[in-house]
Amino acid sequence: MSGNVFTVGLIAAWYPSNIGVLLLNKYLLSNYGFRHPIFLTMSHMTACELLSYVAIAWLNIVPMQAIRSQTQFMKIAALSVIFCTSVVSDNISLRFLPVSFNQAVGVTTPFFTAVFAYFLTLRREAWLVYERRSPWSRAS
Structure with a gap:
């Protein structure tokens, strides 16, 4: 603990x-x-x-x-x-x-990392990596 x-x-x-x-x-x-x-x-x-x-x-x-x-x-x-x-x-x-725009751009980093990783390794990540909403949020 x-x-x-x-x-x-x-x-x-x-x-x-x-x-x-x-x-x-x-x-x-x-x-x-x-x-x-x-x-x-x-x-x-x-x-x-x-x-x-x-x-x-x-x-x-x-x-x-x-x-x-x-x-x-x-x-x-x-x-x-x-x-x-x-x-x-x-x-x-x-x-x-502005700091807010800097942070907004930074939030896109995981998505683009997954996309570039695909082009470099030709291995696809799990779909949750590409989803816009959080994997922990409740489905609508």
Whole structure:
């Protein structure tokens, strides 16, 4: 049961922190006149790296894992570059878009991820992945 409470606590902490980062980024990039979205992204990524290391190495929240091969390293590096590009693009867009539109576009990510995954792997996801309404909502 304590594992469930911990998970719920993490999710509950994630929402306000995610909203806070988004609103702070919008304020810095649009209202405050900060003109360096890549530096802002670098600062966020550095903080995440340091806090993740503390959580793994000192607090032992999850075990430390070694990279086992060159292939695994290349996959991790590619994922890192793609993720960083995504965050930089998101930060740059905040200068020009309202937060509400930014979030509305972000909500479409699971759908487009499933569509692109189909074109790359030619494997179709379960129909619930493509449905517009939540799979937990009651059928009308």
